[in-house]
Each structure stands twice: as structure tokens, then as C-alpha cells.
Amino acid sequence: MEKRVPQGKLGRRQFAGGAMATAGASLLATPSLALPDKSYAACESIGPLALPAGSAYTPGISVDRRSRKPVFLPAPGAGYAAHAVSEVLFWTDQLMEHAFFISLLMPGDHLRGPRDEARQYQNLFARHFLAARDRGYGDYGISSLLTSTRSSVQRFIEYKRRMQRAQESGSLRSLVWPLFFDHLAREAERFVARLDRLAYGDIALQSDEVSAFWTTIMADHLEFIAHLLDPQERALIDQATARAGQLYQAHAFRVDSGQLATMADEVIDFKSAAEQGIETGQIKSIIDPALADHVLREAVRFSDEIRRAQ
Structure with missing residues (x-):
């Protein structure tokens, strides 16, 4: 360590x-x-905060x-x-x-x-x-x-x-x-x-802890997405549910870090496409674009941590 x-x-x-x-x-x-x-x-102004830009x-x-x-x-x-x-x-x-x-x-x-x-x-x-x-x-x-x-x-x-x-x-x-x-x-x-x-x-970062935490978080995200999509988006609902199941399996059986890194990249691709579709109105849902971007950032963090973990 x-x-x-x-x-x-x-x-x-x-x-x-x-x-x-x-x-x-x-x-x-x-x-x-x-x-x-x-x-x-003052408290009824509900929305994302516009923070000053900076590095x-x-x-x-x-x-x-x-x-x-x-x-x-x-x-x-x-x-x-x-x-x-x-x-x-x-x-x-x-x-x-x-x-x-x-x-x-x-x-x-x-x-x-x-x-x-x-x-x-x-x-x-x-x-x-x-x-x-x-x-x-x-x-x-x-x-x-x-x-x-x-x-x-x-x-x-x-x-x-x-x-x-x-x-x-x-x-x-x-x-x-x-x-x-x-x-x-x-x-x-x-x-x-x-x-x-x-x-x-x-x-x-300990690889077992990173795996245990992020696989359930990512699976939760995908189930949330499935429940917030319009019922007509059956193919996307099925995809999100299937990917959630794969992540729950990875949590239960603790797959190796290489496989987890691949799964993280696949989740990033799925969430990126979903965010773009939600933003442009091509995907019917009640998902706020800010939420779509939020879960994408966590997938990016998952990918980073699994590659840094020991």
C-alpha cells in the first residue's frame, strides 16, 4: 500500500x-x-448553480x-x-x-x-x-x-x-x-x-473495494435510467437492464480489473450516447440532461479508479 x-x-x-x-x-x-x-x-430558485469558470x-x-x-x-x-x-x-x-x-x-x-x-x-x-x-x-x-x-x-x-x-x-x-x-x-x-x-x-485505492463500490453504483444508475425512460423506449430499457445485471454479476463474482476496465468503458459509451440522445430529444425520457451528465462523470471516475487501483 x-x-x-x-x-x-x-x-x-x-x-x-x-x-x-x-x-x-x-x-x-x-x-x-x-x-x-x-x-x-430564496430557497425556491431551484436549478443547477452557475459557478464561475476556472481551473x-x-x-x-x-x-x-x-x-x-x-x-x-x-x-x-x-x-x-x-x-x-x-x-x-x-x-x-x-x-x-x-x-x-x-x-x-x-x-x-x-x-x-x-x-x-x-x-x-x-x-x-x-x-x-x-x-x-x-x-x-x-x-x-x-x-x-x-x-x-x-x-x-x-x-x-x-x-x-x-x-x-x-x-x-x-x-x-x-x-x-x-x-x-x-x-x-x-x-x-x-x-x-x-x-x-x-x-x-x-x-x-484497493481493487476489491473499488470493484465492490462502483459495480453496484453503476448498476443502480442503469436501473434508474431504465425506469426514467419513456415506456416506448423498449430497446434501451432492455439494454440498460441487461447491463445492470452484468454489473451485479461482476459485483457478486469479483471479476478481474481488466474485465472491469472494459465494462467501465462500455458503460461510458452507453451513457455518452444516452446523454446525447436525451439532449437532442432523440431519446424519450424524463431524465434531466444534468442527471445524464452526472452519471456519465461517475462512470469516468470508475474507469479512472479501476486503472489506478492496486
Whole structure:
């Protein structure tokens, strides 16, 4: 296992416990984006956030442009800071959109409270993203970014799990499937686990963990797509369902990394074609183009991680 222990690393308990103390200072210092007022009018502006354009300042971060939005990845041979910052950039962007999708699927006055919570998380993770992107980090000055991000992610996990339980019990009547809440929570929980490892200076990816996580995430995506396509899109529904089954099989029987890399590339091709068809109206669905691009970026991340894993 490749490990790098930068000066000032945090123990697991100290890392988790110190997160709340550092979150406020680091986020308040981030310009360009303010959390919305708690007024009803401010929280009812539902849509993707238009963040200022920019590039990652931390050296060693590359950009994959197969999706509409850039995917920040550690470049070959990159150091500890580039691995840590690229992880934060990727997942804070995804979590920002998780909050957007949740708010989009909570219409009506009776869902104003949980919808407002989701909107505030959308703004919060946008600020974390900008804090990671718009500053250059070195190996010895990244702990505050990791701790503040971890604190926010943990709170968002609690929100997602609370919403999942409410939807399952019938006390919440939103348009969010319980599995979708669970899926989003699992992604955030995995991000916390990665932050914990990074806090110890450990940048390594374990192939068994990467396989177990991403095969189920990709299979979930394909089942979501199948259920959001127009029923007339029978061929695409069958394709998505069949590919999901293949990924569940790969999860159950742990195929080798070469086969997983091929499967990842096939999923990227399928999602790229689906995104283009949705964007141009050639595919009939109720899939927002932002969601199509979101799941494509995660397939790109899957492909990257399986090739880097040991």
C-alpha cells in the first residue's frame, strides 16, 4: 500500500472531531457564493448553480472532458495533494448535484422544509468545491480542506438517511425513490471513508473495494435510467437492464480489473450516447440532461479508479 504521511496529519478521531471547528472558518473565507437566505423565496430558485469558470490551482490535477462538466482526476505520478484535492473536487461537485436532484424531486408546499434543506446543501458543497479548486494546495497545508469537507458530508449523509427512512415509512411523500436516497447516501459514505484515508496520507485505492463500490453504483444508475425512460423506449430499457445485471454479476463474482476496465468503458459509451440522445430529444425520457451528465462523470471516475487501483 502506498502511503505518504504529510506533516500535521490527523488521527481518525481528531480528524472527525475537529471538522466542525474548522468548517465555519474555511467556508466563510470562500468568496463568490453565499448560502441562501432562509426565506421561502430564496430557497425556491431551484436549478443547477452557475459557478464561475476556472481551473484547479493545485499542481498534478488533470481534466477529463468526455462529459459536459470537467472531471478532475489525479494525473499519472501526481503527489498526495493532487490526489486529495481531486477527490474533493469530484465528490463535492457530485454532492452539490445530489442536493439539486433531491430538491427537484420535492415539489409542492408540503415539502418546502426538506426542499429548503437540500438547497442549502447545494450551496454549501458549491462553496467547498470552489475552496478546493481556486486555491493551490501543497502536501502540508490540506488538512483544513479535508476536515471541513468531511463535516459537511457527514451532515448531508444524516439528511439523506433521514429522508430515506421518511420516504420508506410514508411520512415523506416526495418523488425520490428510497433506493435513490440510499444510493446517494452510499456515495457520500464512501467519500467520507476516502477522506479518512487521505487524512492519514494514504492515497492508495484497493481493487476489491473499488470493484465492490462502483459495480453496484453503476448498476443502480442503469436501473434508474431504465425506469426514467419513456415506456416506448423498449430497446434501451432492455439494454440498460441487461447491463445492470452484468454489473451485479461482476459485483457478486469479483471479476478481474481488466474485465472491469472494459465494462467501465462500455458503460461510458452507453451513457455518452444516452446523454446525447436525451439532449437532442432523440431519446424519450424524463431524465434531466444534468442527471445524464452526472452519471456519465461517475462512470469516468470508475474507469479512472479501476486503472489506478492496486
